[in-house]
């Protein structure tokens with residue numbers, strides 16, 4: 001499905017980075033950042049431009065190819081593996097930052113992934129997440145899975161990420177303008193957590 005979605009020439013979610021990431025990226029200490037479900041590379045390239053060493057992962061080979069060409073065009077370097085988050089191994093205490101932007105998966109997989117995220121951050125490392133909330137099903141905005149199990153509630157995320165200090169954790173309606181498939185007034189969860197030192 002994702003390869004098919006990414007198969008056109010245009011970047012489905014645009015080439016500009018996610019707005020929440022732009023607002024919060026300054027919190028990530030310099031070093032290496034892991035971008036989960038990175039798609040066509042807009043966020044990875046942005047972080048590479050900020051001087052981070054970026055490693056991205058996503059299921060889509062076409063997403064990877066487009067991300068690599070975006071990196072080349074902008075004179076940045078990123079590492080990008082095609083792979084399934086289900087089998088992702090994250091080395092303990094390795095990452096300065098981990099980024100999850102609209103990275104929706106079934107809740108059982110997400111819970112396992114978030115355990116690995118918590119373990120994979122260095123002390124002082126930062127996790128940044130934006131995702132559609134269950135209320136997105138009733139919003140006028142475009143974007144997000146239609147399956148309730150794949151949407152993220154603030155309560156669930158707070159439980160899954162309880163070991164992080166949450167600098168910010170909120171649900172809000174925000175105008176989204178990130179490519180043709182993410183548009184309009186959307187109901188999102190925004191979260192920034194830091195691993196205790």
Ligand SMILES: C[S@@+](CC[C@H](N)C(=O)[O-])C[C@H]1O[C@@H](n2cnc3c(N)ncnc32)[C@H](O)[C@@H]1O
Pocket residue numbers: 002013018036037038039040041042043057058059060063083084085086100101102103104105
């Ligand atoms: C809505 S897109 C978001 C892409 C990117 N994070 C962005 O904001 O532009 C969701 C991405 O999740 C990826 N994805 C979905 N399930 C995945 C899984 N199990 N493992 C790896 N990637 C996955 C898809 O290939 C797709 O690129």
